[in-house]
Amino acid sequence: MRRNILIFIVSILTATSCRFFDSNRNLSREDFDIPDEIFEDKPLEVASEVIEDMIQNVSSPVEMAALIKGLKIPFNRDYIANTKEANNLNTNFQKAIGLGIYGADLGYINMYERTSLVINYITTIKTLADGIQVGQFFDFNTLSRIATNRENIDSLMLISQQSFNRIDGYLRETNRAQLSVVIIAGVWIEGLYLATRVAQDANHPRIDETIGEQKVIMSSLMLLLNNYKRDPNVASLIADFEEIQSLFKDVRITYEYGEPIPIEKDGVLTFQQNDTQTIIMSDETLKNIIKKVQSVRNKLLLG
Amino acid sequence: MKNICLIVLLSLILSGWSIKSFAQSEDDLIEICGMIAQDATFLKDFTIRLDAGDPPPTQRFSVILKKGIKYRFSVCNSNDYEGRVVLQLLDNNRLLATTYVVASGKDYPSIDYVCTKTGAYHLFFNFKEGKPGLAVGLLSLVETM
Numbered sequence A: 001m002r003r004n005i006l007i008f009i010v011s012i013l014t015a016t017s018c019r020f021f022d023s024n025r026n027l028s029r030e031d032f033d034i035p036d037e038i039f040e041d042k043p044l045e046v047a048s049e050v051i052e053d054m055i056q057n058v059s060s061p062v063e064m065a066a067l068i069k070g071l072k073i074p075f076n077r078d079y080i081a082n083t084k085e086a087n088n089l090n091t092n093f094q095k096a097i098g099l100g101i102y103g104a105d106l107g108y109i110n111m112y113e114r115t116s117l118v119i120n121y122i123t124t125i126k127t128l129a130d131g132i133q134v135g136q137f138f139d140f141n142t143l144s145r146i147a148t149n150r151e152n153i154d155s156l157m158l159i160s161q162q163s164f165n166r167i168d169g170y171l172r173e174t175n176r177a178q179l180s181v182v183i184i185a186g187v188w189i190e191g192l193y194l195a196t197r198v199a200q201d202a203n204h205p206r207i208d209e210t211i212g213e214q215k216v217i218m219s220s221l222m223l224l225l226n227n228y229k230r231d232p233n234v235a236s237l238i239a240d241f242e243e244i245q246s247l248f249k250d251v252r253i254t255y256e257y258g259e260p261i262p263i264e265k266d267g268v269l270t271f272q273q274n275d276t277q278t279i280i281m282s283d284e285t286l287k288n289i290i291k292k293v294q295s296v297r298n299k300l301l302l303g
Numbered sequence B: 001m002k003n004i005c006l007i008v009l010l011s012l013i014l015s016g017w018s019i020k021s022f023a024q025s026e027d028d029l030i031e032i033c034g035m036i037a038q039d040a041t042f043l044k045d046f047t048i049r050l051d052a053g054d055p056p057p058t059q060r061f062s063v064i065l066k067k068g069i070k071y072r073f074s075v076c077n078s079n080d081y082e083g084r085v086v087l088q089l090l091d092n093n094r095l096l097a098t099t100y101v102v103a104s105g106k107d108y109p110s111i112d113y114v115c116t117k118t119g120a121y122h123l124f125f126n127f128k129e130g131k132p133g134l135a136v137g138l139l140s141l142v143e144t145m
Helices: A002-020 A048-054 A063-070 A083-088 A092-111 A115-131 A140-148 A153-173 A177-202 A205-212 A214-226 A232-248 A283-301 B002-022 B026-036
Strands: A252-256 A261-265 A268-272 A276-280 B041-050 B058-065 B069-077 B085-091 B094-098 B110-114 B119-127 B133-144
Touching: A063 A092, A063 A177, A063 A205, A063 B069, A063 B133, A083 A092, A083 A115, A092 A115, A092 A153, A092 A177, A092 A232, A092 A283, A115 A140, A115 A153, A140 A153, A153 A177, A153 B041, A177 A205, A177 A214, A177 A232, A177 A283, A205 A214, A205 A276, A205 A283, A214 A232, A214 B058, A214 B119, A232 A283, B026 B041, B026 B069, B026 B133, B041 B058, B041 B119, B069 B085, B085 B133, B094 B110, B119 B133
Parallel strands: A268 B110
Antiparallel strands: A252 A276, A261 A268, B041 B133, B058 B119, B069 B110, B069 B133, B085 B094, B085 B119
16 A cells, blocks of 8 residues: 555655656746845856866967967067056056956967067056055066076076966956956957967967967857956946957867877876867857957957 | 074074975975976966865865867975875766776876867866865966867
8 A cells, every 4th residue: 555655645746756857848947936136137146266166277378379489479569558558548447457458468479589679568457456555566666677587597487477477367266357367368369469460470270279269268258258247347348358358159169079198208297198189160250259359358448 | 591492493483484495385386287287378277265174175176278279287296194085077068088097097287188169067076085275277278289
């Protein structure tokens, strides 16, 4: 008897649960007693510690520059932002985005060891950093000395990168993580801008692929930005970036997975990844992305 | 008696001072780690501070790695703690690289990783045998491929 009751209950539960997932029936909000505040279009709330742990190294001033240089593409001063344009950047948001843009340019300059340009860029970066009260973390004096004396270029890279990391850390600690995310967005758009300029001039398939794979990076960046979309400036930046993101929808990325191979040589253990990534993107899509990225980046520099 | 007190006081101050001066700060560890990374270009540092535990507690960081770049992961332990750090690089659930190779029982202060797929990767740090520890991990760029 007990067994029969149990079977009966299980049958009822199974039947009702199946009904719940009935695809022919459109479930609406009215079907459930859900408080209104849950339906309010609130931005995703993520604690700053979670943001900090979420994704790091989304964009660095060094990697894109290294990729470009690695393709033996010569330095081009026309690619980088004119420091005079920093005068257009007045609000904290604009200064943060500028900090990212000029930071990426500094990475490009450092990578090509154009020390004669460094002073101009670190002066601009220091001014922007002071503007959002993080200038103390930008080691201007050391960078200036290294650039002036043409000392070790590795130190220039190290201190520049450390300065940016310290600014990032301090902004997060002082509950200004949105500015940190805006700086990251600035670094990313400028890195991508540099790639688009190279793509126009050099017609190199690897650069085209680099542009296409930004689709992956952009989704992480948008996740970070969306957390602060209540800020009207960030919302406007998101709107601009969404125009780029909509173009990336036409980029298809496929993967083949393989086991990484460890190789030990001269005491150095290297793991060679064996995954393959294929980017499928039409010339038309690439052209549209290039056009849009350049227009968004130029707009940001207008303040 | 006065002299003895003075000597004791000075000894205490000096011993306190020396303990403080030998304690390794995170910045010291980053610097040491930078030396381990040699000529690779510094990108990011990670501080790992974990209490003792069984199973060993883990600290996780997510990073974006880019195709066509050889990265170097370096680790450096604080001498003030027992724990020896182990770094594992994962992509979803696949172990892609580690600083501790179980088969050989060998620890590597740094490992290189040649990335062929742009995307999010996860760094898992723990201390061997769940001992308490303080360590720094460094991500640097070796070269483009």
